[in-house]
Amino acid sequence: MVGILFALMGGAFITLQGVANSRISQDIGTWQAATITQFTGFVLAFLLLLIVRDGLWRRVGHVKPLYLTSGALAAFIISSNITAIHYVGVTLTIAVVLIAQLSVIFIIDSRGWFGVAKQKMELAQFIGIGMMIAGVVIMKM
Structure with a gap:
């Protein structure tokens, strides 16, 4: 918590x-x-x-x-x-920043860079990122 x-x-x-x-x-x-x-x-x-x-x-x-x-x-x-x-604007900037952060951390986790434990990316994580991207596209319309 x-x-x-x-x-x-x-x-x-x-x-x-x-x-x-x-x-x-x-x-x-x-x-x-x-x-x-x-x-x-x-x-x-x-x-x-x-x-x-x-x-x-x-x-x-x-x-x-x-x-x-x-x-x-x-x-x-x-x-x-x-x-x-x-x-x-602020809203779109923060939304895209979050997507960029998650995308980079997916790469770092999946490859075990910087000494982090290697993680297998599951379909649910890719769906989640895809939904965030879709949300940004909808916000931009």
């Missing part, structure tokens, strides 16, 4: 961030909005790190260097979401 609650909060926050970033970018530009978002996110995460003080920071050397660069993806995530919201 806790995982579901955090997933709901994460989804809500992603949407709120996208809307706020879109508004910021109208005034100062897409990359400027992404920069502000990244910076404020860093500051908050760093403050939380200082508060938590669980000592896990010392294990950063155990992380593969490639994975340590994943934060850089946020610049592209933010800018692509801002641009998409300008062109197609």
Whole structure:
């Protein structure tokens, strides 16, 4: 139940961030909005790190260097979401983002990339993604 609650909060926050970033970018530009978002996110995460003080920071050397660069993806995530919201609106952007996320995770799961346990994709999962795509097509009409 806790995982579901955090997933709901994460989804809500992603949407709120996208809307706020879109508004910021109208005034100062897409990359400027992404920069502000990244910076404020860093500051908050760093403050939380200082508060938590669980000592896990010392294990950063155990992380593969490639994975340590994943934060850089946020610049592209933010800018692509801002641009998409300008062109197609918040609802359609979030719907397509969810489909893209599920599609990529299907590939990662089915191939066992990034150290995740390999999963067999069932027909029901493909039907679910197909229904989501159909929903987006219907929303776009």
